Amino acid sequence: PSPGRLAIRAQLLGYDGNPFVSDPADCVRHESDGLILVADGRISHVGPYVADLVPPGVELHEYRDALLMPGFIDAHVHYAQTPMIGAYGKQLLDWLETYVFPIEQRYADPDFARAMARLFFAQELAAGVTTTLSYCTVHPGSVDAYFEEAARLGLRAGAGKVLMDRNAPEPLRDTAQRGYDDSRRLIDRWHGRGRLFYAVTPRFAPTSTPAQLEAAGALFAETDGVCMQTHLSENLAELDWVRALFPDALDYLDVYDRAGLVGPRSLFGHAIHLSPREWDRLAGAGAAVVHCPTSNLFLGSGLFDLRRALIAGNPVRTALGSDIGAGTSFSPLATLNEAYKVAALRGEALSAHRAFYLATLGSARALYMDDRIGRLAPGYEADFAVLDLAATPLLRERLRFADTLEEALFVLMTLGGAGCVRATYAAGRLVHDRTRSDASAQA
Ligand code: GUN
Ligand code: ZN
Incomplete structure (x- = not known):
């Protein structure tokens, strides 16, 4: 195995621009079958999955029925x-x-x-x-x-x-x-x-x-x-x-x-x-x-x-x-679910693209760190959340009735919660794996 190197195959979603001010279609980066390469804690490649692009000896993590996004940002919290x-x-x-x-x-x-x-x-x-x-x-x-x-x-x-x-x-x-x-x-x-x-x-x-x-x-x-x-x-x-x-x-x-x-x-x-x-x-x-x-x-x-x-x-x-x-x-998904309702009480609607942007690149921008976190792009720090689109029978079945990416994302933010996080990576290291570390993570 190559130390410090990793390849991940999953559906990918991230934002390269601000969908509050630009057309969301120009902001979203989506690969239905994507590949991310990581070297020394940073993203070295993002694109469609091509087997030949995975360098020999590099470990490949494959996620099915899952969506990989930039790791979420919690910009105001009291750990104590x-x-x-x-x-x-x-x-x-x-x-x-x-x-x-x-x-x-x-x-x-x-x-x-x-x-x-x-x-x-x-x-x-x-x-x-x-x-x-x-x-x-x-x-x-x-x-x-x-x-x-x-x-x-x-x-x-x-x-x-x-x-x-x-x-x-x-x-x-x-x-x-x-x-x-x-x-x-x-x-x-x-x-x-x-x-x-x-x-x-x-x-x-x-x-x-x-x-x-x-x-x-x-x-x-x-x-x-x-x-x-x-x-x-x-x-x-x-x-x-x-x-x-x-x-x-x-x-x-x-x-x-x-x-x-x-x-x-x-x-x-x-x-x-x-x-x-x-x-x-x-x-x-x-x-x-x-x-x-x-x-x-x-x-x-x-x-x-x-x-x-x-x-x-x-x-x-x-x-x-x-x-x-x-x-x-x-859970940022639960937080966004409530953000939608707060907007609704003001007679407005928070779209899924805008919501997921807020939890990733938008928050990175608020921190003046949008040059290193919050995006899936080469050079960015390899922090990822992998969301399980079949985490519960309800989520899996409901997503079958979603016709567009944005509709699926909206359902995910409404139903997902913390339970849908399959894995989390920080600087290219697997730091949470639901199938392995449920007990320690929830303890
Ligand atoms: N205002 C001052 N301190 C606090 C705090 O700990 N939590 C919240 N929500 N508001 C505060
Ligand atoms: Zn506070």
Whole structure:
């Protein structure tokens, strides 16, 4: 066998362009019987299957009744909240106090953090997700646990230590200076190591003083390629609180803008209740928003405006997120299924091509990583999700009644869920195989 080399035969689907602004037919790349060659963790060839193209000695993985796509991206998630998914009965601010702050205190224990990082990545891989951008907790050890596991799996992954210096329980608070110093050390340790990247992570405006937001802005400005992630306009009570805490700001986004936190590589989770000014500023700054529909429905936060985000004259880079533990599924298919329903409640329709673009190349673009992940093209990192089109009798039979590719994709996103992921590859390595590692992945 040739080390570092691999060939995969499957039906292939990916996007080379943005179907929100261009004709989907010009954006989609589809091979009903395709071949991908991988060398040294990257795609070296994509095209129709031709037996002679598989170099001698290279292992061939063949998938029947399956669709291979670029590995999915989960651009907004809290790995530390994995053990409290599905917490009953509250909206955002009460939910944070009642459920989130207690569980996050457990991450003072590095063993607990390591166990949860393992559980978290097993779930993401089982859902076909190969790139995650996660919040950790205030504890630097929670970041080490996350990056150690991501490195072990060879994933492209980002994360950051949560910054919180007010309006949180004492054990979860840092200070502007300590948050800066801890983040600085973590950036030096992890950013740019292998495929890992750091994200400066003020939780949201209410839990940081202006001084801490300034310090976050300095960190964000100091290091090339570092991301910034926070929450923006998720819940109406949160908006009232931000107005009371920052009476001088023009609006919620302006709180972040004044601290230098709005620009390329800043990612704002939720972005539901925004003014036209905030949308225009996000677009102009090259910043991104992350749509988290299962979370927004679960916490009753509101309905994301996909039309303004992506179809308007000046669209905003938009990614997709599970927002675990307010989100209720690791599966991007389940997330897209809910995104469709959120659009439906606004009188709109999210097409399958646009949906799958959002979970792949669209999210890569929001991260400014669309030159390396999110596409099936030579030179791109070999991260793949292989979806089983016969995962359940219902899916298999329903797909027989789908006449077009787009109809089949729409059925897949409606019925598929995490259960349809047959295999997941990261940098050309098989990191999840449902037929072999069900037990460990689901554990
Ligand atoms: N806003 C501030 N913190 C959080 C969080 O942990 N989850 C969600 N959904 N919103 C937040
Ligand atoms: Zn969140």
